[in-house]
Amino acid sequence: MDGAVVYAHEPDLDAESFQDLLVASGLAPRRPAASLERLGRMLAGSDLIVTARLDGRLVGVARTLTDFAFCAYLSDLAVTRDCQGRGIGRQLIAETRAAAGPEASLLLTAAPGIEGYYEAIGMPRVPHAFRTDRER
Template identity: 40%
Template sequence: MEIIYKFDIVPTPDQIVKLYNESGLPRPTADKDRIKIMFENSNLIVTAWDNSTLVGVARSITDWAWSCYLADLAVDPNYKKSGIGKKLIDFTREKVGEQVMILLLSVPTAMEYYPKVGFTKEDRAFAIFRTS
């Protein structure tokens, strides 16, 4: 298995929905138009491919100078524990550079994962949650 990482391709909404559903990432996968808009308005997308199959994605929004919000990190469960998630984070970090902070909101099931791949837990975050 050779995983290829790409920066120059945006997966189709169908590929994204399949990956998100399989990985258990809670996103509005019943609304492909919304998924499409999410990706169209993100300015850093790193993907992982096994041949033509999308097996991982890191979707971010960044200003390239100060901060980068890692909005989604998803890995196909059949490929977990193979380092794909860490590699997606590493490529994101490489692209934004060391002067840019990467931050994220974790799903509850990933709270123990992020410290293992270099993130520091913060207790200073605030949110206004979406209504739908």
């Protein structure tokens, strides 16, 4: 893994690649990774997909829903386990923020136990957020 990580916008990322990344990152249990059809709908409904590739291999993704004018919800941030700790997640967030634009705030929901990562990279907690969990 000596090559440079290449970041790009990949609006046509396929469900199989996304599925493989979710598994390799450890995020699969928190996503509908067993359903390629549902992953495909998730990707198709995304406004912004930023990827990280190392020697052509997909090692990270940031999937965002945004209007590019006021708000952006970074729904999925995943980096393969073997590439974690290299700043890839931080750069995916930076690329997402840049693409969403200076008028859009960026919001995400951290997986339990991962909150410290976001605090360590300088993202403040939001004290007044609410959500309704999905039924399935």
